[in-house]
Amino acid sequence: MRGSALGNQRSTRQRRELLTLFQTCDDFVSARSLHAAAEAAGIMIGLTTVYRTLRILEADGGADVIRDLNGERLYRPRPDGRHQHYVVCRECGLSRAVEAEQVERWARSVAATTGFTGIDHVVELTGVCGDCGRKE
Structure with a gap:
């Protein structure tokens, strides 16, 4: 989470330790x-x-979120506060950030042409990493 903002939630010692x-x-x-x-x-x-704190982080831009194969939300800290896209291994869960400037430009274009603001988007890329692929 950027700074120590917790939305309307209290910043307790436990929450601060959880964030760390x-x-x-x-x-x-x-x-x-x-x-x-x-x-x-x-x-x-x-x-x-924990759930509430992670949702606040997501809303504040302090975490990226993906869903696993069962639909469970998974969270990863955003070290620089920038939205990232990832490719995630379906076997072991390994993730790698990927360059997706085309997606970001497209989202800005949609906002500009539709007049919508606050556009959010989700792009989920999954595959099998090299290590898991060699096990098959």
Whole structure:
């Protein structure tokens, strides 16, 4: 999350510790796995608070979100606050950021030609990474 903005939510010690833990994530994580990691690190925080905090991060631009094959939302910190697109391995979940300026230009063009503002978009690319492909 950029800065310490938590929307209308209180900035508690547990939330601050959760945010610090989240920022160390190198890959996408579910709310449940982040909650388990928090508990393992001694951060006593409710699962509902983890979900709420991740949703705030998403809305604030502090996290990218994808859905896994089961539809569960997975979160990854945005280190520079810029929206990213990823290709994600369907087998192991490995993700890599990809250049998608064409998509961003297209979204801006749609906004300009339709008169809409606040346009959001989701582009999800999945495949099988090289390591998983060699296992087949």
